[in-house]
Amino acid sequence: MTYKIVHYINQFFAGIGGEEKADFRPESREGAVGPGIAFKAVFGKEAEIVGTVICGDGYFAENMDEASEKVLKMIAAFNPDAVIAGPAFNAGRYGTACGAVSDAVGKKLGIPVVTGMYPENPGVDMYSKDIYIIKTSDSARGIKDAVPAMAKFIMKALKGGSVGSPAEDGYIERGIRVNCFHEKIGAVRAVDMLIKKLNGEEFTTEYPMPVFDRVPPAEPIKDMKNALIALVTSGGIVPKGNPDRIEASSASKYGTYSIAGVKSADEVAYATAHGGYDPTYANSDPNRVLPVDVLREMESSGEFKKLYDYFFSTVGNGTSVASAKKFGAEIGARLKKDGVDAVILTST
Amino acid sequence: MKLELCKINIKSVKWGVSTEVLKDGTLQVSKEELLAFVADDENLKSVKLDIALPGESVRIVPVKDAIQPRYKIEGEGQVFPGMVSDVESVGSGKTLVLDGAAVVTCGRIVGFQEGIVDMSGKGAEYTPFSKTCNVVLVFEPKEGVEVYAYEKACRLAGLKAAMYLAKRVYESGGVSDKTETYEIASFAESMKSYAGLPKVAYLYMLQTQGLLHDTYVYGIDAKKILPTILHPNETMDGAIVSGNCVSACDKNSTYVHQNNPVIKSLYERNGKDINFIGVIITNENVTLADKKRSSAFAVKIATMFGVDGLVISEEGFGNPDADLIMNCHRAEAAGIKTVLITDEYAGRDGASQSLADAAVEANAVVTAGNANMIVTLPPMERVIGFTEYANVIAGGFDGSLKPDGSIEVELQAITGATCELGFNKLGAETW
Numbered sequence: 001m002t003y004k005i006v007h008y009i010n011q012f013f014a015g016i017g018g019e020e021k022a023d024f025r026p027e028s029r030e031g032a033v034g035p036g037i038a039f040k041a042v043f044g045k046e047a048e049i050v051g052t053v054i055c056g057d058g059y060f061a062e063n064m065d066e067a068s069e070k071v072l073k074m075i076a077a078f079n080p081d082a083v084i085a086g087p088a089f090n091a092g093r094y095g096t097a098c099g100a101v102s103d104a105v106g107k108k109l110g111i112p113v114v115t116g117m118y119p120e121n122p123g124v125d126m127y128s129k130d131i132y133i134i135k136t137s138d139s140a141r142g143i144k145d146a147v148p149a150m151a152k153f154i155m156k157a158l159k160g161g162s163v164g165s166p167a168e169d170g171y172i173e174r175g176i177r178v179n180c181f182h183e184k185i186g187a188v189r190a191v192d193m194l195i196k197k198l199n200g201e202e203f204t205t206e207y208p209m210p211v212f213d214r215v216p217p218a219e220p221i222k223d224m225k226n227a228l229i230a231l232v233t234s235g236g237i238v239p240k241g242n243p244d245r246i247e248a249s250s251a252s253k254y255g256t257y258s259i260a261g262v263k264s265a266d267e268v269a270y271a272t273a274h275g276g277y278d279p280t281y282a283n284s285d286p287n288r289v290l291p292v293d294v295l296r297e298m299e300s301s302g303e304f305k306k307l308y309d310y311f312f313s314t315v316g317n318g319t320s321v322a323s324a325k326k327f328g329a330e331i332g333a334r335l336k337k338d339g340v341d342a343v344i345l346t347s348t
Numbered sequence: 349m350k351l352e353l354c355k356i357n358i359k360s361v362k363w364g365v366s367t368e369v370l371k372d373g374t375l376q377v378s379k380e381e382l383l384a385f386v387a388d389d390e391n392l393k394s395v396k397l398d399i400a401l402p403g404e405s406v407r408i409v410p411v412k413d414a415i416q417p418r419y420k421i422e423g424e425g426q427v428f429p430g431m432v433s434d435v436e437s438v439g440s441g442k443t444l445v446l447d448g449a450a451v452v453t454c455g456r457i458v459g460f461q462e463g464i465v466d467m468s469g470k471g472a473e474y475t476p477f478s479k480t481c482n483v484v485l486v487f488e489p490k491e492g493v494e495v496y497a498y499e500k501a502c503r504l505a506g507l508k509a510a511m512y513l514a515k516r517v518y519e520s521g522g523v524s525d526k527t528e529t530y531e532i533a534s535f536a537e538s539m540k541s542y543a544g545l546p547k548v549a550y551l552y553m554l555q556t557q558g559l560l561h562d563t564y565v566y567g568i569d570a571k572k573i574l575p576t577i578l579h580p581n582e583t584m585d586g587a588i589v590s591g592n593c594v595s596a597c598d599k600n601s602t603y604v605h606q607n608n609p610v611i612k613s614l615y616e617r618n619g620k621d622i623n624f625i626g627v628i629i630t631n632e633n634v635t636l637a638d639k640k641r642s643s644a645f646a647v648k649i650a651t652m653f654g655v656d657g658l659v660i661s662e663e664g665f666g667n668p669d670a671d672l673i674m675n676c677h678r679a680e681a682a683g684i685k686t687v688l689i690t691d692e693y694a695g696r697d698g699a700s701q702s703l704a705d706a707a708v709e710a711n712a713v714v715t716a717g718n719a720n721m722i723v724t725l726p727p728m729e730r731v732i733g734f735t736e737y738a739n740v741i742a743g744g745f746d747g748s749l750k751p752d753g754s755i756e757v758e759l760q761a762i763t764g765a766t767c768e769l770g771f772n773k774l775g776a777e778t779w
Binding site for chain 1: 548608610616621659661685687688689690692694698699702706707708713716721759768769770771772774776777778
């Protein structure tokens with residue numbers, strides 16, 4: 001039998017255009033397009049690329065939920081046996097889109113799916129726990145290795161084979177601990193490891209400790225009188241009504257809100273979206289979490305130059321480290337671009 | 349200090365009129381004699397004896413301890429000092445070992461949960477005691493005996509049986525098949541002879557959380573000790589015995605204390621790659637003050653000996669993870685390089701963080717496997733003990749025991765499966 005496969009790619013690999021076409025909306029085409037031709041050659045008669053779904057990276061990134069849903073519908077319309085996405089190499093937004101599409105296919109269609117990325121692609125951080133991502137090189141030059149590896153993986157899955165180790169099947173570690181039998185007993189392995197450590201030789205731990213990302217504090221502000229100060233909170237303070245629908249727990253986003261001209265984050269205009277603490281006191285006076293009132297007083301008395309015109313807010317309740325890291329990087333970049341000198345971070 | 353282990357290879361076990369090793373390597377045991385020796389009318393209503401051999405369709409449950417039959421035939425003291433023998437220091441002279449044999453104790457210790465040993469099938473791949481020829485003691489308590497007294501009676505009966513078997517074999521003229529010699533010189537001497545080699549000690553953590561989570565050293569409950577130094581040979585004569593078996597996968601039975609593979613492995617590299625200084629024992633008490641005191645004291649001993657490296661083995665999981673990481677952190681801060689042996693509780697899907705504590709200094713870790721992994725143990729033709737306990741054994745869950753006699757459990761329930769002395773080949777990797 002010939003398996004039916006749908007391929008997801010971005011506007012660039014579809015030959016539609018580069019960054020200027022990044023807003024390209026989801027589109028479905030019959031047959032193979034772009035890198036799909038290479039897959040076709042590898043599949044031979046075993047599988048066929050029945051359709052290709054294309055979406056611009058910018059469009060996908062800015063409309064993730066909607067884009068994901070549209071793409072999924074278009075994929076499902078082909079009634080495929082499996083899906084391949086990318087490979088995205090080191091393209092960040094493309095990687096994120098491939099990850100989101102693969103994740104949705106796996107969870108909602110329940111059919112085999114695989115994508116490919118460079119290990120440092122941000123999509124890896126976001127999705128490697130949920131999907132299988134074949135390890136690729138950082139640029140499209142790696143396509144000749146990525147295609148056969150992805151094809152091999154998906155064919156194995158289609159034939160009902162169980163997934164082997166990352167080394168065997170070429171995917172990026174998903175962080176799942178799996179038991180195995182070594183050649184030597186644990187005590188011998190331990191003494192071998194200690195001797196290597198003592199001799200300054202290379203050794204590999206069998207259990208890499210979870211890494212805690214520690215950020216060294218920045219230099220203190222030297223000229224406070226001329227400083228631009230911003231407010232960022234994980235306490236969930238948002239304009240009343242929660243316009244961005246930030247989740248009460250496990251937030252997938254943060255909001256950016258103007259406070260230009262706002263004297264106080266009062267209870268008429270603001271409330272918390274946070275579901276992880278008793279909101280009574282935050283809601284009766286949101287300044288308790290987002291101290292706009294005090295900062296305005298200090299601003300007018302000249303203690304610092306200006307309160308930045310926007311605040312950023314998310315909910316730090318069951319929110320994954322991966323999401324928090326992504327929010328932080330984006331917020332930080334924006335603050336830096338706008339010349340903010342210091343940030344007051346409030347949590348709850 | 350020099351100890352010779354005179355080993356007789358035991359290939360099978362059977363009942364007979366006398367206790368001796370037959371020409372074909374079969375350990376013949378007089379049931380009556382053994383029963384008479386271990387009887388404890390005050391605490392035990394009955395002791396039943398059984399045999400379980402490798403490959404047989406036999407399940408032993410709930411298992412309390414496994415002990416290797418040993419008897420000192422030369423030198424000071426006797427095996428299991430302070431428990432069933434006088435408290436003289438052991439570790440020198442000659443000790444007879446019935447290699448390949450084990451005494452396995454099995455008892456219905458109400459309210460607590462112990463392990464499973466399968467002699468064949470999937471479970472046999474994980475427990476070390478599917479490879480030994482086992483004399484099994486099944487206990488029932490006398491009515492009204494409180495649980496701690498009963499636990500102690502079971503513990504002592506197992507040790508007595510193990511000593512008795514080796515003693516009778518010696519008295520009946522048993523001849524050893526091979527002799528292994530273990531010797532490290534005095535500290536002053538070994539410093540001179542192995543100058544230039546890194547000095548290594550073994551930091552041996554003993555489970556001491558109470559309530560069937562205890563370990564005994566020369567008869568003392570190790571909860572009450574300050575960390576101290578042992579000659580490695582002392583462990584071979586049973587200076588350390590097990591009083592624990594809950595979540596049996598990573599509790600050290602007396603057998604693995606007697607055959608500590610870390611000690612054996614350090615001996616093998618001694619004089620070649622390292623200068624093996626000795627063994628520092630410490631405990632795993634439950635309060636923070638106790639943890640700090642023991643950790644500080646143990647590392648201080650290592651520092652006083654000028655040790656360059658430490659192998660640190662944990663016993664148990666969760667709370668003791670804090671002791672393990674504290675020991676590692678303090679040792680590394682004192683400039684001592686460490687390797688840790690632990691096991692993991694990464695969840696049934698393997699996706700969770702494996703240990704309850706972590707430190708960046710813990711960059712050299714050997715793992716004995718994920719104890720949450722589910723295994724299905726096939727039905728066995730014969731069950732020694734009480735199989736209805738499968739549901740309440742740690743690592744079992746509601747419905748563990750299927751109508752056909754198979755048991756679905758976490759590896760956690762299998763005696764010695766993820767032994768943190770590094771007794772097995774099992775490990776874990778990231779997928």
